[in-house]
Amino acid sequence: MNTAFIGLDYIVDIMHPSGKIARSAAHAAERGVIANANQALALARERGWLSILVKVGFDASYADQPKQSPLFGRVHEFGALALGSAGTEFHPELHAELADLVIVKPRVSAFYATGLDAALRARKIERVVLAGVSSSWAVQSAARDAHDRNYQVVVLEAACAAASDAEHQASMALLGAIAKVVRFDELTGM
DSSP states (O other): OOOOEEEEBBHHHHTTOOOTOOTTTHHHHTTHHHHHHHHHHHHHHHHHHEEEEEEEBOTOOOSOOTTOTTTTTTTTHHHHHBSGGGGGGGTSOOOOOGGGGGESSSSTTTTSSSSSHHHHHHHTTOEEEEBBBOOIIHHHHHHHHHHHHOOOOEGGGGOOBBBSSHHHHHHHHHTTSSEEEEEEEHHHHH
16 A cells, blocks of 8 residues: 655654743653654655655744634744744754655644645555654644545554643544554554
């Protein structure tokens, strides 16, 4: 089955201890999320899967920032998520060079106003393996959108994190209704 690995928001501002809005940094570090994402990127390369890294960001002027959003409306006050800044760089330990494609998204979903769906369709992708930070926002949003676009959705649980383990576990439980939530050893068997 044509498969793509999609890693979501492994950027400094969101999941590195120095990030400006890094609610998930401690949970991600505790779970070894970057090491697990690196394993997934390596597996994708080995298997010939399309590998995509997606990151959220706004123009440095914040002209495209949704100011009314409870999630993104104040990021300009912190200088967070400005494209071209250190905060929108990938986590320094992520092997981003293994990705075939990098996509910038302007909202929570990796599919909203991006070329993600077109890239997947161009490669005749049938199954997407999702992972990222946070489990409760980026991963859930991408999983729902992928599901509604008729992709088979797999979530690599070990490469996801949230603000807390309870939030992460609740997200994985919800995602089980529309996706196959797997451990890394299960992914290698696919």
